[in-house]
Amino acid sequence: MxxxxxxxxxxxxxxxxxxxxxxxxxxxxxxxxxxxxxxxxxxxxxxxxxxxxxxxxxxxxxxxxxxxxxxxxxxxxxxxxxxxxxxxxxxxxxxxxxxxxxxxxxxxxxxxxxxxxxxxxxxxxxxxxxxxxxxxxxxxxxxxxxxxxxxxxxxxxxxxxxxxxxxxxxxxxxxxxxxxxxxxxxxxxxxxxxxxxxxxxxxxxxxxxxxxxxxxxxxxxxxxxxxxxxxxxxxxxxxxxxxxxxxxxxPPLATIPGRIRVYFWELRAYRLLRPLWNALRPVNPEAVQPLAHKERFSVRWRVIRQVMEIYDWLATLRPHHDPEVARDAERAGRAAGLTGAALDDLVLACQIKVLVATRPWLTSPAAALADPPAVAAGATEAVYVTEVSQLARLAVAYGSPLVESVAREHLRRAVTSPDPV
Structure with a gap:
């Protein structure tokens, strides 16, 4: 040189x-x-x-x-x-x-x-x-x-x-x-x-x-x-x-460290949400829209699309929630020392795990979709972070062994229980 x-x-x-x-x-x-x-x-x-x-x-x-x-x-x-x-x-x-x-x-x-x-x-x-x-x-x-x-x-x-x-x-x-x-x-x-x-x-x-x-x-x-x-x-x-x-x-150079932190936060959120997104996709595959050219290289756009589609699928599953699953999940969560939002995430994750396995939406009319999440309407950065963080916690709960245990036990009982006469 x-x-x-x-x-x-x-x-x-x-x-x-x-x-x-x-x-x-x-x-x-x-x-x-x-x-x-x-x-x-x-x-x-x-x-x-x-x-x-x-x-x-x-x-x-x-x-x-x-x-x-x-x-x-x-x-x-x-x-x-x-x-x-x-x-x-x-x-x-x-x-x-x-x-x-x-x-x-x-x-x-x-x-x-x-x-x-x-x-x-x-x-x-x-x-x-x-x-x-x-x-x-x-x-x-x-x-x-x-x-x-x-x-x-x-x-x-x-x-x-x-x-x-x-x-x-x-x-x-x-x-x-x-x-x-x-x-x-x-x-x-x-x-x-x-x-x-x-x-x-x-x-x-x-x-x-x-x-x-x-x-x-x-x-x-x-x-x-x-x-x-x-x-x-x-x-x-x-x-x-x-x-x-x-x-x-x-001024723009001073924002680079913050933008780098946001990028890695969004990349982590995208990877956390991916298993939950894959599990829920069979609920309504048509809800998945192809990414536009400008969105393909944007992690933020991918996260936003994930959040929107997951909320749509959760709205479809909501009428099929089983009170018995909720009771089992809450009991297991309290035994594990969970409270508040962590307990709520565990209960919802158990519902998703059971419903994804049984697929009740195939034999029941689809529920009307709820209002789109705020992140879909160009909300503020704080709302965007809140929406993504909530679903990221749910995704973590969905992959926990406790959810797997509760869902497995409930599905086993559902399979072995005699059909009503």
Whole structure:
């Protein structure tokens, strides 16, 4: 595996996020706030794309490839330097759009865009005037620190990047404490993580500037400053992207553990209900409807269908309940220490066991079905859980040795008792 696989993966996630946000931007329904929402989503897309660009171009193999293909030594350095400044500036624009109406924040946004454009033009001009024939993908600033034009270029981009990151820190922390984020914990967390990531970017600027300034005075800080700057930059950029993704994706991701627990609970319920469902199916096989295509891969739908069909079959059996079976089951249950719902489940399970064996519905008119269970009518989650839990307890009771014993004894007596004259 490539040592830069994580870098490429993070860049891919950032580009994918940008594509999703662009699609969301053009799906904003018409309305008075449509322009603001569209601008906000497009800004998020730009920030994510710039983050992906910077992360992707930070891998030395990519740097070497672009420089070789373009034929311009250190061209990737110019692209990355402009990209990180644009990333920090676009994050400030995003915060401004988040914190106020677009008409109120646009003047401040416009000023930042003009400053960004001026810095970009200056960097391109300085790079064109510089003489940097040796490719330096890691230590560009310190290696060329003694060249005046490159020193001005590096100083400009490092100061601009540091100032932009300081602005992101200030905006992020101030807004995370404002009333705008009241009741929005994921946004507050995201803002603080973005601020922490920007602090890493600020550390990158300080470390790189220190390495460059050391060369001016004959001091070599590269052994410490360069690894430190890389650590600050990579961790800070990753935290920056995570913080931006947290507000939109944090809430659904937070539900994943709960959804996993529900899935396994439903899977267990499905398996518990299956023997009871199989035992009751002969009561009315026509009640079993084929699953629709979308239902085949949903455990919840299968459980719902099981519950509905079991309740239908229980309603058909209800007129055939035998009081003698109920007495025997209750007596055995009390002897075993059962009370309340557990005793009721045992009695009903014994009735089912006996009736499934004797099949009285074949010789008697079918009873009218009771009202469908609440789970069939799109009830609340609490009602759904209650319905499934009740039948799951009944299914467990149905498979107990005590039910088997009571039913066997009753069926034996029914077989050996003489027919009435």
């Amino acid at each position: 490539s040592p830069y696989a994580t870098t490429y993966l993070c860049a891919g996630v950032a580009f994918a996020t940008s594509a999703v946000k662009i699609r969301h931007a053009f799906q904003v329904p018409p309305g008075p706030e449509a322009a603001g929402k569209r601008a906000l989503r497009l800004t998020i897309a730009v920030v994510a794309a710039l983050a992906g660009l910077v992360m992707g171009l930070s891998a030395p193999p990519v740097v070497v490839w672009i420089n070789r293909v373009s034929g311009v030594a250190n061209l990737t350095a110019l692209i990355v330097h402009m990209g990180i400044i644009a990333l920090a500036a676009s994050a400030q624009v995003l915060f401004l759009l988040w914190s106020a109406d677009i008409s109120d924040s646009w003047p401040r946004v416009r000023r930042r865009l003009w400053v960004l454009a001026a810095i970009g033009i200056a960097l391109v001009a300085l790079f064109a005037l510089s003489d940097v024939p040796v490719e330096r993908p890691v230590d560009y600033e310190s290696y060329y620190a003694r060249q005046p034009v490159v020193a001005v270029y590096s100083g400009l981009y490092l100061i601009a990047y540091g100032a932009a990151q300081f602005g992101v820190i200030s905006l992020g922390l101030n807004w995370s404490r404002s009333h705008h984020v009241a009741g929005r914990p994921w946004l507050r967390r995201g803002l603080r993580i973005v601020a922490a990531g920007s602090a890493g970017g600020l550390g990158f600027s300080v470390a790189r500037f220190t390495a460059m300034a050391g060369q001016w005075f004959g001091l070599d800080f590269d052994a410490v400053a360069l690894p430190l700057s890389l650590a600050f930059g990579q961790v800070g950029l990753l935290a920056f992207v995570v913080g931006l993704l947290l507000p939109p994706f944090g």
